[in-house]
Amino acid sequence: MSIFKAMLYIIKKNRWSLLLIVLINVVISGFNARNFTDNPTLDLTNSKITIYNHDQGDIGQSLSDYLASQSTLVTLADNQKARDDALYFGKTDYILTIPADFSENFLLGNMDATLAVQTQPGSFGTSFLETRVNQYLNTLQTLNEVQPEETLPVLLKQTAENLKITGTLVSDSTYAENNWRQTAANIYNLLAYGLFATIFSGIATIYLSFNRPEIRERNRLAPLSAKNFNGQLGKGLLLFSLVTLLVFLTYNFVITGMVFSFTTLLFCLSSCLFFLTAVAFSQLIAQLSKRDMVITIVNNIYILGSCFISGVLVPMEYLPGFVKNIAMFTPTYWFVDLNSQIAETSQYDSSFYQGATVNALILITFAIAFVVISRVLQKEKNQQFWSTLKNKVA
Amino acid sequence: MFQHLYRFRLKILLQRRDLLFWTLMFPLILGWFFQAAFGNIDNAEVVTASDVAFVGQAAPEESQFAKALSSIDNQGTALFKPVSMSEKAAQQALEEGEVSGIYYFSDQEISLQINSDQTPQKLLQAFLDQFLQQQNLLAQITATGQTVSDEQLAKFLEPTNYLQTDGELSANDQKSFYFFTLIGMACMLGFLWGLKNSVDEQADKSARGIRFSLIPANKLLVNTANTCAAFTIFFVEILLVIGFFNLVYQVNFGSRWQWILVVAALGSYNALVLGAFLANRLKIPLLQQENVGLAFTMLMSLFAGMFGSYPRDLIAEYLPFLNYLNPVNLISESFYQLLYYQSLDSFYVNLFCLIALAALLSLSEFLFERRAQYEYL
Numbered sequence: 092m093s094i095f096k097a098m099l100y101i102i103k104k105n106r107w108s109l110l111l112i113v114l115i116n117v118v119i120s121g122f123n124a125r126n127f128t129d130n131p132t133l134d135l136t137n138s139k140i141t142i143y144n145h146d147q148g149d150i151g152q153s154l155s156d157y158l159a160s161q162s163t164l165v166t167l168a169d170n171q172k173a174r175d176d177a178l179y180f181g182k183t184d185y186i187l188t189i190p191a192d193f194s195e196n197f198l199l200g201n202m203d204a205t206l207a208v209q210t211q212p213g214s215f216g217t218s219f220l221e222t223r224v225n226q227y228l229n230t231l232q233t234l235n236e237v238q239p240e241e242t243l244p245v246l247l248k249q250t251a252e253n254l255k256i257t258g259t260l261v262s263d264s265t266y267a268e269n270n271w272r273q274t275a276a277n278i279y280n281l282l283a284y285g286l287f288a289t290i291f292s293g294i295a296t297i298y299l300s301f302n303r304p305e306i307r308e309r310n311r312l313a314p315l316s317a318k319n320f321n322g323q324l325g326k327g328l329l330l331f332s333l334v335t336l337l338v339f340l341t342y343n344f345v346i347t348g349m350v351f352s353f354t355t356l357l358f359c360l361s362s363c364l365f366f367l368t369a370v371a372f373s374q375l376i377a378q379l380s381k382r383d384m385v386i387t388i389v390n391n392i393y394i395l396g397s398c399f400i401s402g403v404l405v406p407m408e409y410l411p412g413f414v415k416n417i418a419m420f421t422p423t424y425w426f427v428d429l430n431s432q433i434a435e436t437s438q439y440d441s442s443f444y445q446g447a448t449v450n451a452l453i454l455i456t457f458a459i460a461f462v463v464i465s466r467v468l469q470k471e472k473n474q475q476f477w478s479t480l481k482n483k484v485a
Numbered sequence: 486m487f488q489h490l491y492r493f494r495l496k497i498l499l500q501r502r503d504l505l506f507w508t509l510m511f512p513l514i515l516g517w518f519f520q521a522a523f524g525n526i527d528n529a530e531v532v533t534a535s536d537v538a539f540v541g542q543a544a545p546e547e548s549q550f551a552k553a554l555s556s557i558d559n560q561g562t563a564l565f566k567p568v569s570m571s572e573k574a575a576q577q578a579l580e581e582g583e584v585s586g587i588y589y590f591s592d593q594e595i596s597l598q599i600n601s602d603q604t605p606q607k608l609l610q611a612f613l614d615q616f617l618q619q620q621n622l623l624a625q626i627t628a629t630g631q632t633v634s635d636e637q638l639a640k641f642l643e644p645t646n647y648l649q650t651d652g653e654l655s656a657n658d659q660k661s662f663y664f665f666t667l668i669g670m671a672c673m674l675g676f677l678w679g680l681k682n683s684v685d686e687q688a689d690k691s692a693r694g695i696r697f698s699l700i701p702a703n704k705l706l707v708n709t710a711n712t713c714a715a716f717t718i719f720f721v722e723i724l725l726v727i728g729f730f731n732l733v734y735q736v737n738f739g740s741r742w743q744w745i746l747v748v749a750a751l752g753s754y755n756a757l758v759l760g761a762f763l764a765n766r767l768k769i770p771l772l773q774q775e776n777v778g779l780a781f782t783m784l785m786s787l788f789a790g791m792f793g794s795y796p797r798d799l800i801a802e803y804l805p806f807l808n809y810l811n812p813v814n815l816i817s818e819s820f821y822q823l824l825y826y827q828s829l830d831s832f833y834v835n836l837f838c839l840i841a842l843a844a845l846l847s848l849s850e851f852l853f854e855r856r857a858q859y860e861y862l
Contacts, residue, residue, distance in 0.1 A: 107776075107777070115783065119787075122793065122795045122796060138604075171827065171828075175825050180794050180797075207648075219604055221646065226614070254614075256617050258614055258616075258617050259594055260610060261597065261598040383772055387776075387779060396515070396518045400518060404793075410522065410525070411521070414521040
């Protein structure tokens with residue numbers, strides 16, 4: 092019990108640095124959770140468009156109204172800085188500028204009747220806006236040519252009527268479910284940082300405290316067998332790790348909408364497998380480390396780094412092939428891949444189970460490998476300690 | 486005296502390999518991860534052709550529709566390639582993401598099935614609408630007995646393009662911004678040098694501090710020499726980091742190098758005085774001070790947009806003043822402004838904030854250290 096109490100004391104002393112990792116994970120997961128949607132069907136009017144309408148005639152206004160019904164209108168200040176910022180940071184997808192003499196030029200059939208558009212270069216954006224704007228103006232132009240006697244308000248009304256015709260859109264019935272699974276997978280993927288870093292920091296801090304030469308030698312002399320000592324230490328570390336896992340899983344369960352489903356169960360199982368590798372890895376490194384700096388290095392380079400290259404912080408499809416090949420040597424990659432498999436499948440058939448089993452086995456192999464290396468090193472360390480002690484006594 | 490103190494301080498600081506690691510090697514290593522992760526991010530929305538499934542009877546309408554769909558391009562790149570499939574194969578291809586959508590052709594109508602709300606899907610819907618609207622308009626004109634000349638019909642079927650790309654397009658360079666946040670973070674990691682300096686100057690915290698307190702020199706002179714030595718090392722490190730990012734990771738910094746150096750220098754100095762501030766105000770062991778500083782730097786980087794721009798946008802919307810107090814954000818935003826803006830008005834605001842922060846922290850350090858006395862010395 093004394094070892095257990097000492098462990099509690101160490102964790103309490105370092106609670107702020109542990110809580111900060113939890114906080115970072117909570118914040119990033121919270122931001123991811125905004126992607127959950129209540130809408131069961133697809134909404135294709137979510138493109139963000141900014142219109143600067145300087146037109147003094149009616150066409151500019153009527154075109155703006157039409158585009159506003161097809162997209163979400165975003166208002167910006169009329170300067171280059173606001174435009175650049177909005178496009179760069181994705182506050183708007185397209186910026187359309189309607190010049191002051193547009194109606195006049197358009198009705199006269201002048202070639203100058205053009206609209207300026209800004210989008211992210213190389214994106215689909217221009218084509219989408221092109222289709223909508225050109226359809227509107229070409230319809231108006233055709234109506235104007237075949238009915239030259241009609242007034243502009245009538246032509247605009249006819250154009251609006253014609254553009255009300257839309258094709259039948261069949262939303263995939265599983266859209267909302269797919270969206271939930273994908274977003275939930277992203278949130279569970281973040282455990283590769285939050286859960287891993289918290290468990291590693293906790294275990295390493297405890298080990299480093301007990302591994303300090305003066306403490307270790309004092310403990311060897313204590314009326315407590317090595318078996319008893321290691322047993323208490325192991326149980327304490329396991330309890331700490333399990334509580335951490337429970338806290339993270341509960342948080343994820345809450346922010347993913349408290350959905351009791353088979354998919355949630357699979358995400359939890361996948362997290363538990365990753366948890367095993369995290370605990371085994373943490374114990375191995377903690378056992379080897381002698382300096383506090385190791386905790387910061389492993390947290391900020393190995394754990395955070397593997398999140399970058401394994402698709403936790405950036406979608407896997409953006410990563411180049413050689414980066415993925417490197418990532419395959421980390422458990423994080425297989426954990427993220429397993430979550431992707433869970434998210435991408437709605438029908439859990441035999442091909443899914445085959446793929447998922449491979450990932451699960453790889454994660455278990457990682458855990459076993461870490462445990463075996465840890466045991467071998469521990470044994471060698473013990474032998475070395477006793478032989479040194481014998482030499483000293485002799 | 487100043488030269489002597491400065492020279493020996495440089496020697497002492499250069500022996501701290503752990504600090505050199507955190508302030509030089511760590512940003513370079515993290516930069517590799519950034520390059521691996523964000524190297525392709527600017528191509529995420531870049532146009533690539535995708536297949537579209539066509540399901541249903543081969544009516545003349547279908548071939549007309551397919552021909553028109555194939556003609557949609559973006560700067561010469563065809564966006565869609567129609568592929569005829571059975572319904573089952575099309576459904577599977579849609580689920581596996583091999584096709585952007587499925588068009589169903591029947592006697593009565595053409596419908597579209599999609600399972601995503603991205604731009605290609607919006608374009609497919611816009612195209613279907615356009616096709617149906619054109620058909621309807623033609624039918625409407627014919628029904629009213631109005632005659633459409635061949636020229637009008639040809640013009641109608643091949644619509645005029647009224648859009649013109651604006652000449653002042655922003656470059657699509659998201660990768661640079663992530664690297665700018667990383668430089669902001671690298672600058673702030675310099676707090677470790679400031680922390681080390683401060684601990685070495687105070688008699689109640691280190692043996693070196695006791696020695697410093699006994700020398701026949703003005704405390705301000707000692708402090709200035711130490712700060713200058715730490716600044717020299719750290720500023721050179723930051724320049725190496727920027728140079729490495731620019732030459733090896735191909736990060737675009739633009740051409741205003743004189744201002745980039747000013748921002749890097751101010752950022753470095755801010756970090757040093759922040760370190761001194763933490764050492765003076767936090768009454769906890771050195772290791773915990775370092776951990777708090779590291780955690781604080783990570784948090785500032787998170788809010789500056791290092792893990793995605795959403796936290797930064799959220800703060801800009803609800804607590805905009807916080808962005809002016811966050812040095813990581815001020816540094817990364819300044820780099821961004823220097824790269825993109827024609828006018829530097831908003832950059833000067835950021836520069837002023839960095840100077841004000843440095844002045845405030847320096848003043849706080851000065852007030853704390855000028856009257857420091859040690860009862861048992």
